Amino acid sequence: GENVEQHPSTLSVQEGDSAVIKCTYSDSASNYFPWYKQELGKGPQLIIDIRSNVGEKKDQRIAVTLNKTAKHFSLHITETQPEDSAVYFCAASRWGNYQLIWGAGTKLIIKP
Amino acid sequence: EAGVTQSPTHLIKTRGQQVTLRCSPISGHTSVYWYQQALGLGLQFLLWYDEGEERNRGNFPPRFSGRQFPNYSSELNVNALELEDSALYLCASSLEGAGGYTFGSGTRLTVV
Numbered sequence: 001g002e003n004v005e006q007h008p009s010t011l012s013v014q015e016g017d018s019a020v021i022k023c024t025y026s027d028s029a030s031n032y033f034p035w036y037k038q039e040l041g042k043g044p045q046l047i048i049d050i051r052s053n054v055g056e057k058k059d060q061r062i063a064v065t066l067n068k069t070a071k072h073f074s075l076h077i078t079e080t081q082p083e084d085s086a087v088y089f090c091a092a093s094r095w096g097n098y099q100l101i102w103g104a105g106t107k108l109i110i111k112p
Numbered sequence: 113e114a115g116v117t118q119s120p121t122h123l124i125k126t127r128g129q130q131v132t133l134r135c136s137p138i139s140g141h142t143s144v145y146w147y148q149q150a151l152g153l154g155l156q157f158l159l160w161y162d163e164g165e166e167r168n169r170g171n172f173p174p175r176f177s178g179r180q181f182p183n184y185s186s187e188l189n190v191n192a193l194e195l196e197d198s199a200l201y202l203c204a205s206s207l208e209g210a211g212g213y214t215f216g217s218g219t220r221l222t223v224v
Contacts (some may be wrong), residue, residue, distance in 0.1 A: 034212045043116075043202050043215030044155070051211075089155065095211060099145070099168055104154045 002027040004092050006103025014111050019080055021106045023090035024072040030092040033073045034100070035064060038087045048075070051095060077108075085110045114138070116216035118203050124222045125193050133188040133219045137205030143167075144186040145213060146178060147202040155202070161186055162208070193223045 003026040013019045025033075034049035050057045050064045050073065057064050061080075066073040073092075077084055087107050091100040117136045125131050137144050146158040157170035161180035175191040184205075190197060200220050204213035 032211045036215075041217075043204075043217050045215065046212045049212055093211070096208070099157070099160055100213060102155050102157075 002030075002092075002101045004090060004101050004103045006090050006106060008106060009104065010107045010109070012109040012111060013080055015080055015082060017080055019077045019084070019108055021075045021088055021090070021108070022072060023074070023092070023103050024070075025092040025101070026071070027092065027094075027101070028071065029094050030071075030101075032093050032095045033064065033066060034091050035062075035075045036089045036091070038089065038105075040086075044089055080108075080110050082110050082112065084108060116203055116205050116214050118201075118216035118219050120219060121217070122220045122222075124224060127193055127195060127223055129193050130189065130191045131193060131221060133190075133201050133203075133221070135186045135188070135203030135205075135216060137184050137186070137203075138207075138214055141205035141207050141214070142184055143206045143208065144180055144184065145204045145206070146186070146188050147204070148172075149200045149202055149218070150196075151199070158201075159188065190221075195223050197221065198223045 005024045031052035036044035037047045038044040061078050063076045087105045089105050090103040093100045119134045143162040148156045159178050160167040164180050178188040180186045200218045202218045204215045206213045
């Protein structure tokens, strides 16, 4: 079945450094790739997404890159801040009324 | 615009009891998804409802069930509660063709 693998499961970085989380998907028909951030005690929140017609998308300190040939996509966070500490989930699906397939999550820890 | 609302926020039940969780999607969203998230772990897909119909079901026993009402709100029912049902239950909604989900804050269920 369709599968999304996410690595690493835990990532600890120094405040101010960059963080990169990677996901690989199995369904070659997938063309929509969102990233979610879940803070403690809250539901996941969409932070950025990309469709397969572009290779990169940026929003201030966060960016997502997509390599369709290799079927992987990554979340990049630059100049990390304490408030970036959270669990991040990647997902993939076909655009339209299709169900998202989720990665297992990455716990990002920002060290002061 | 009101977000996805879930009720109750917390509840404690005894093993063997039954529980009903409720979810109101964002106005105009026709799809509702239910997820189970055990402490510190990933999102386990439970159910997907769209236009009042069950579209897909995750790998959970039949004692997990639900329904979607004509106003697109939804209920999740869990019968014969077991200790391992203790988790955060998240509801999300989406607009057909719009990709991303919007999550509620969840219901924290504790089974004792």
